[in-house]
Amino acid sequence: MPITVTGERGALTAALSGEIDHHGAKAMMNELGELIARRLPRHLVLDLSGVTFMDSSGIAVLLRALREMNRLGGSLRVTSIPAQARRVLDAAGVGRLITLD
Amino acid sequence: MKLELLDQATIVFSSRSANEGFARAAAACFAARLDPTLDELADVKTAVSEAVTNAIVHAYPDRLGKVTMRLRLYAGNILEVQIKDAGVGIPDVEKAREPLYTTGNEERSGMGFTIMESFMDSLKVRSAVGKGTAVTMRKRFARRTGAAG
Numbered sequence: 001m002p003i004t005v006t007g008e009r010g011a012l013t014a015a016l017s018g019e020i021d022h023h024g025a026k027a028m029m030n031e032l033g034e035l036i037a038r039r040l041p042r043h044l045v046l047d048l049s050g051v052t053f054m055d056s057s058g059i060a061v062l063l064r065a066l067r068e069m070n071r072l073g074g075s076l077r078v079t080s081i082p083a084q085a086r087r088v089l090d091a092a093g094v095g096r097l098i099t100l101d
Numbered sequence: 102m103k104l105e106l107l108d109q110a111t112i113v114f115s116s117r118s119a120n121e122g123f124a125r126a127a128a129a130c131f132a133a134r135l136d137p138t139l140d141e142l143a144d145v146k147t148a149v150s151e152a153v154t155n156a157i158v159h160a161y162p163d164r165l166g167k168v169t170m171r172l173r174l175y176a177g178n179i180l181e182v183q184i185k186d187a188g189v190g191i192p193d194v195e196k197a198r199e200p201l202y203t204t205g206n207e208e209r210s211g212m213g214f215t216i217m218e219s220f221m222d223s224l225k226v227r228s229a230v231g232k233g234t235a236v237t238m239r240k241r242f243a244r245r246t247g248a249a250g
Contacts, residue, residue, distance in 0.1 A: 056213050
């Protein structure tokens with residue numbers, strides 16, 4: 001799956017890429033879940049700059065990552081959000097739950 | 102209001118999740134003749150993705166079925182997309198349209214209808230339990246130089 005990880009345990013950045021729809025969401029969720037469980041980051045940054053399309057399945061991916069970071073007592077931030085993904089997140093009011101840069 | 106139908110195309114595909122991307126691309130391709138902005142095109146792709154995903158996930162929970170996408174172009178730069186299935190149907194459409202409501206698992210966010218509503222100008226949902234569901238959405242595109250219709 002197209003996830004690129006950089007950074008240290010303190011602050012991990014995971015760059016997601018490609019189209020995030022229902023077809024690919026489950027694999028991406030699982031990969032992110034494994035990453036969080038393995039690296040136990042205190043702060044996780046999801047970089048969406050490489051995401052070419054996202055629908056509400058992407059929201060489920062972000063919410064799952066949020067739940068897992070909350071469980072660890074860590075924080076989650078979403079950055080470099082392309083215009084189309086931003087409109088989806090805004091329409092769903094995700095900014096009330098997750099820090100969107 | 103009676104709209105003047107200028108053109109239409111219908112595509113039938115199996116309820117496999119790989120067809121979500123196909124349906125988005127096909128709808129965008131049909132809409133391209135309206136000379137849409139990138140934002141308008143992204144709106145259509147997003148709404149189609151939500152409607153088709155609903156059909157794939159909810160209409161046919163334990164079998165493959167057919168999903169029909171009908172694309173229509175009306176005078177006045179209006180695009181209509183109808184996504185129809187012959188699946189289980191929705192017992193309570195009003196409830197299904199509420200934000201965050203989902204009968205799906207954690208891969209679903211319950212925001213599909215909310216996104217369709219905010220990205221298109223109108224959304225109509227007809228459903229009968231045991232017979233299927235039809236979601237019809239319309240969007241008027243800004244008139245730009247050289248646009249057909």
